Amino acid sequence: MEKPICFIVFSFLLVSANTHVESHQEGWISGVISKKGLDFSKDLLIEKAVSSMFPLHLPDIEKSVKIPLIGKVHLGLSDIVIYSVDFPSSSVETGDSGIVLVASGATANLRMKWKYSYKNWVITISDHGTATVKVLGMEVGLNAAIINEEGTLKLLLLDHGCHVKDISIDVDGGASWLYQGIVDAFQGKIVSAVEEAITKNIQKGIITLDSKLQSIPKELQVNSVVALNVTFMDDPLLTNSSVEIDINGLFKGADEISVSNYYCKRSQNFLTGNGLAKMVEISLHEKVFESAASVYFNGDYMHWTVDEIPDSLMNTDGWRYIIPQLYQKYPDDDMNLRLTVTSPPIIQIADHDIDTTIYADLIFEVLNSDEVVPVACVSLVIKASCSAEIHRNNLAGSIRLIDFKASLAWSNVGDLHMQLVQAAISTILKTFFMPYLNLHLREGFPLPLPHGFTLQDAEIIQLDSRVIVHSDLSYANRYDPSQLGTNLLVTA
Numbered sequence: 001m002e003k004p005i006c007f008i009v010f011s012f013l014l015v016s017a018n019t020h021v022e023s024h025q026e027g028w029i030s031g032v033i034s035k036k037g038l039d040f041s042k043d044l045l046i047e048k049a050v051s052s053m054f055p056l057h058l059p060d061i062e063k064s065v066k067i068p069l070i071g072k073v074h075l076g077l078s079d080i081v082i083y084s085v086d087f088p089s090s091s092v093e094t095g096d097s098g099i100v101l102v103a104s105g106a107t108a109n110l111r112m113k114w115k116y117s118y119k120n121w122v123i124t125i126s127d128h129g130t131a132t133v134k135v136l137g138m139e140v141g142l143n144a145a146i147i148n149e150e151g152t153l154k155l156l157l158l159d160h161g162c163h164v165k166d167i168s169i170d171v172d173g174g175a176s177w178l179y180q181g182i183v184d185a186f187q188g189k190i191v192s193a194v195e196e197a198i199t200k201n202i203q204k205g206i207i208t209l210d211s212k213l214q215s216i217p218k219e220l221q222v223n224s225v226v227a228l229n230v231t232f233m234d235d236p237l238l239t240n241s242s243v244e245i246d247i248n249g250l251f252k253g254a255d256e257i258s259v260s261n262y263y264c265k266r267s268q269n270f271l272t273g274n275g276l277a278k279m280v281e282i283s284l285h286e287k288v289f290e291s292a293a294s295v296y297f298n299g300d301y302m303h304w305t306v307d308e309i310p311d312s313l314m315n316t317d318g319w320r321y322i323i324p325q326l327y328q329k330y331p332d333d334d335m336n337l338r339l340t341v342t343s344p345p346i347i348q349i350a351d352h353d354i355d356t357t358i359y360a361d362l363i364f365e366v367l368n369s370d371e372v373v374p375v376a377c378v379s380l381v382i383k384a385s386c387s388a389e390i391h392r393n394n395l396a397g398s399i400r401l402i403d404f405k406a407s408l409a410w411s412n413v414g415d416l417h418m419q420l421v422q423a424a425i426s427t428i429l430k431t432f433f434m435p436y437l438n439l440h441l442r443e444g445f446p447l448p449l450p451h452g453f454t455l456q457d458a459e460i461i462q463l464d465s466r467v468i469v470h471s472d473l474s475y476a477n478r479y480d481p482s483q484l485g486t487n488l489l490v491t492a
C-alpha cells in the first residue's frame, strides 16, 4: 500500500510537447503572479475545492466473508459519505513541469451504515448500525499545465492522484466479531473507494476550472466607447517562483475591429525589485494608453465646446484688445470657442512621469444673428504630465498642464496679439480643459482581474515605458462555491 505518488514524473515529457509555440507575440499588458500570489491562489483553490466537493458520497460496498465460529456472513456498507476533510499542509510548485499542487497529511472523516446477515442452520440472523471512519495521512496531488489555445487559456491535467496511508474504523454497536469482520473485509475497499472518489473529483474540478477559463471573454467592455482586448498571448510563462500571463491589452472601439496591430517578440518580464513582496505585478505598456487615446480620437470624441470659463471670454467685447478687428467687425456678439484635438495624443512613460503631448486647434466662432461664423484658429501643442492612481480595481489618473505653445493657424479678423492670446488660452486650459480631462481620467478603466478579486495595498511605479502596479489581492465572496474555477487565474 505504501507506494509513492509519482504524478510529477510523467509530466516533463508532456509539457515539453506543448512548449513549442508558433507565434511569439508580446502582450501589452502582462501580469506576473509571485510566489506569494501563487500560495494565495492555492489556498483559495483548496478552500473552494473542499467546500464544493464535500460531503462526497461513495458507492455502496458489499462482500461475503467467512467469520470464524460464525460462518459465511454477508456484509454491506451503505450511505458512505466523506463529510469533512482537513488539509493541514499544502504546496504549489511551478516550473517546466507545469503547476504541481500537493496537499499532504490530510485527514478525512467518513460515516456509513453497516448491515450483515447470515444463515444459522434454519434461521436468518441480521443486524445493522452505523460506523465512523477516519482516514489519515492522505496525500492528494495534481500536476497541470496551462497552455494558450487560440487566445484562450486551456488547463491540461497531466497527472493526479490520492493516496491514503492509514485508516481507523469505529463501529457503533454489534459484536466484536463484527468489528473485526468489517475491519478485515473493508479496510482496503474503503481506502480505494476514498482514493478513487477524490481522484475522480480532481478530474471533475479541473474540467470545471478549464471551462471557466475558456469562458473568459476576449474583450472587456469598459464603457460605451472602448473595450479592452484581453486575448491571451502565448503560453503562460512558468518559472520556479512566478507565473507570467500576457494579454493583448490594447483598447479598441466598443463595436469595431482592431485599431492597431503591433507585433514584437516576447521578452520575459521579471518581477521588479519590490514586486516580489506583493502577490501580483501588472504592467501596462504605454501603447495601451495610446490605443485608448486613439480609439477616442478616431471615434471623433476629442472635440469640445468650451464652457466654464470667465464670461468675458464668451463675448467679442472681452477680446477687444487681444483681437482688435474681431471687436470692430462683430461688436458685442456672443462667441463660441471650440477645442479640437487634431491627432492622437502622444503618451510616453518616463521614470516617475507620464508625458503627454496633445495637438489641438482652438477655433473662435462668433454668433452673429443666428449664424455661427468661424473667425480664427490657433494651433496648440499642449504638454501635460499624468500620474497614475489606483481606485479600487481601476487604474485611474490625473493630469496637469506643464506648458503649451500657441500659433496662429488662420484668421479672418487680422492679427492677434499672441502674447495676450496665450494668457487667455492658459485660462481656458486651466479652467476648462484640464478639469474636464481629470473628470474622465479619475474614473479610469478596470484592470483585467478575474471576478471576485480586489486589489489591496496597490503601489504604482512608472518605469521603462510601462506603468507597473504591484498589489496584493483579496477575494470578496470567499465562501461562494459557484465561483469555483476563476481563482487559479489571478491576473488576466
Ligand SMILES: *[C@@H]1O[C@H](CO)[C@@H](O)[C@H](O)[C@H]1NC(C)=O
Pocket: 240, 241
Ligand atoms: C529558481 O531557479 C533559479 C535559477 O533559474 C535558482 O537560482 C533559484 O534558486 C530557484 N529558486 C527556487 C526557490 O528553487
Ligand SMILES: *[C@@H]1O[C@H](CO)[C@@H](O)[C@H](O)[C@H]1NC(C)=O
Pocket: 025, 151, 229, 230, 231, 248, 252, 256, 257, 258, 259
Ligand atoms: C485582439 O488581440 C488578438 C491578439 O493580438 C488579435 O489577434 C485580435 O485581432 C485582436 N482583436 C481585435 C478585435 O482587435
